[in-house]
Amino acid sequence: MTVLAQAPAGIDDRLARRNALVLAAAQALAGANSAVVFGTAGLVGTMLAPDPALATVPVSTFVVGQWIGTLPVGAIARRFGRLVTFELGTLIGLCAGLVCAAGVILASFPLFCFGTLCGGLYAAAHLTYRFAAADTASDAFKPKAVSWVLAGGVMAGVFGPQLIIATKDVLPQYVFAASYLAQAAVAVVAALVLLLVRFPDHAAGPARAAAPPRPLAVIFRQPRLITAVLCGLASYATMNLMMTAAPVAMVACNHSVTDAALGLQWHVMAMYAPSFVTGSLIVRFGTARVIAAGLALTGLSAAVGWAGTSVAHFWTALILLGVGWNFAFVGATALVTACHTASERNKVQAVNDFFIFGTMAAGSFASGHMLARHGWPLVVEVVLGAVVATVALLAWIALAGRRRSVPDA
Structure with missing residues (x-):
C-alpha cells in the first residue's frame, strides 16, 4: 500500500501560492505610496523647507515612520492577526495621502512631514506582506513566495512614477498635491484587494504553536540570523541613502523633474522585476551567493554614480542599485524565515525590520546634510564604504563560525 507523505501542520503550498499572488497585487498598489513619497517628497521639501539642508527631511520622516511602526505592526499581528494589521495599514495610508496634500496646499512643512511619517507607518505594514506569504509555505517554496510578493513592486515601479507625472500639475498652484490625493x-483600492487574502487560523490570529518561544537574546545569537539582519541592513540602508538623494541631486544637476521621476521609475522596476527569478536563483545557487551578488551590484552602482552626473550615470546607478537591493534583501528575508519557529514569527520579523528601518532612518537624515553640504559624490562614496564594511564583517562572522566548528586538537 502506498503511503502519501503529509505536509507538516499548517504548511499548504497551494494556499501559499494563492496568497502570494493576492499579496503581490496589493503590494503593487501599496508600493505606489512609497514611490510617490520617494519621487516627490525631496522636491516638495526643497520648496517648503526653511533650509536647503532640510529638503530630504520628509523622506527621512517617512523612514522614521517605517521604523517606529515595525514593533507595533508585529504586536498587532500577534494579537489580532495579519489581515487586521494590513487593513489598518491601508487606513493609515489613506490618511497619509490626505495629510500630505494638505501640507502642500497650506505650504506647511511640519504638516507635510507628519503626512510622510504616516506614509511610513503604512509602509511598515505593507512591507510585512513578504513574510505573510511565507506563513504557510514549505521550506522549498518560501524563497519563491517572498519573491513573488516583491515582484508586485514591478507594477508599483511603473504605476507610482506615472501617477506623479500624470497628476503633479492637476492643481497648478499646488504642485504634487494631486499626486498625494491620488495615492x-x-x-x-489596496484595502479591497487585501480582503481576498485567506489565512488559516494559526496564521491569521495569534500564534498557537506547541513549542514555547525562545527569548529574543537566544534567537538573535544565531550566526545565520545575524547574517540575515546585517544583509538586510546593508541592502536597505544603502539603497535608501542613494534613492533619497538621487531625485534632488538630479534636479540640482539641471536635469528635469520628469527625468528624475523616470529615473525613480527605472530604479523601482529594477528593485522588483528580478523577483520573478530571485527565488529560483536562491533555490539553485544558494542564499549566500545571491546575497553576495546583490552587495556586489550595490557597490558597482556607487561606482557608476561617482563616475559622473549625466542622466545616463544617474539612471544606470539607480538600476544597478535596485537589482542589488533585490538580490540582497530577498536573500536576507529568506534567511530570517528559516531562523524562527511559528510562535516566534511575528516578534522576530518585527525586530528584524526594526533594526533595518532604524538604520535607514539615520541614513536618511544624514543624506540631506551630505547632499547640501558636500554634494552627490559623498553620498555614493559612503554607500561604497558601507558595502565594503559589510562584506568584511560577514567574512569575519563566517570565519569565526568555521573556527568554532573545528574541535581543538
Whole structure:
C-alpha cells in the first residue's frame, strides 16, 4: 500500500501560492505610496523647507515612520492577526495621502512631514506582506513566495512614477498635491484587494504553536540570523541613502523633474522585476551567493554614480542599485524565515525590520546634510564604504563560525 507523505501542520503550498499572488497585487498598489513619497517628497521639501539642508527631511520622516511602526505592526499581528494589521495599514495610508496634500496646499512643512511619517507607518505594514506569504509555505517554496510578493513592486515601479507625472500639475498652484490625493485613493483600492487574502487560523490570529518561544537574546545569537539582519541592513540602508538623494541631486544637476521621476521609475522596476527569478536563483545557487551578488551590484552602482552626473550615470546607478537591493534583501528575508519557529514569527520579523528601518532612518537624515553640504559624490562614496564594511564583517562572522566548528586538537 502506498503511503502519501503529509505536509507538516499548517504548511499548504497551494494556499501559499494563492496568497502570494493576492499579496503581490496589493503590494503593487501599496508600493505606489512609497514611490510617490520617494519621487516627490525631496522636491516638495526643497520648496517648503526653511533650509536647503532640510529638503530630504520628509523622506527621512517617512523612514522614521517605517521604523517606529515595525514593533507595533508585529504586536498587532500577534494579537489580532495579519489581515487586521494590513487593513489598518491601508487606513493609515489613506490618511497619509490626505495629510500630505494638505501640507502642500497650506505650504506647511511640519504638516507635510507628519503626512510622510504616516506614509511610513503604512509602509511598515505593507512591507510585512513578504513574510505573510511565507506563513504557510514549505521550506522549498518560501524563497519563491517572498519573491513573488516583491515582484508586485514591478507594477508599483511603473504605476507610482506615472501617477506623479500624470497628476503633479492637476492643481497648478499646488504642485504634487494631486499626486498625494491620488495615492490616498490607491490605498483604498489596496484595502479591497487585501480582503481576498485567506489565512488559516494559526496564521491569521495569534500564534498557537506547541513549542514555547525562545527569548529574543537566544534567537538573535544565531550566526545565520545575524547574517540575515546585517544583509538586510546593508541592502536597505544603502539603497535608501542613494534613492533619497538621487531625485534632488538630479534636479540640482539641471536635469528635469520628469527625468528624475523616470529615473525613480527605472530604479523601482529594477528593485522588483528580478523577483520573478530571485527565488529560483536562491533555490539553485544558494542564499549566500545571491546575497553576495546583490552587495556586489550595490557597490558597482556607487561606482557608476561617482563616475559622473549625466542622466545616463544617474539612471544606470539607480538600476544597478535596485537589482542589488533585490538580490540582497530577498536573500536576507529568506534567511530570517528559516531562523524562527511559528510562535516566534511575528516578534522576530518585527525586530528584524526594526533594526533595518532604524538604520535607514539615520541614513536618511544624514543624506540631506551630505547632499547640501558636500554634494552627490559623498553620498555614493559612503554607500561604497558601507558595502565594503559589510562584506568584511560577514567574512569575519563566517570565519569565526568555521573556527568554532573545528574541535581543538
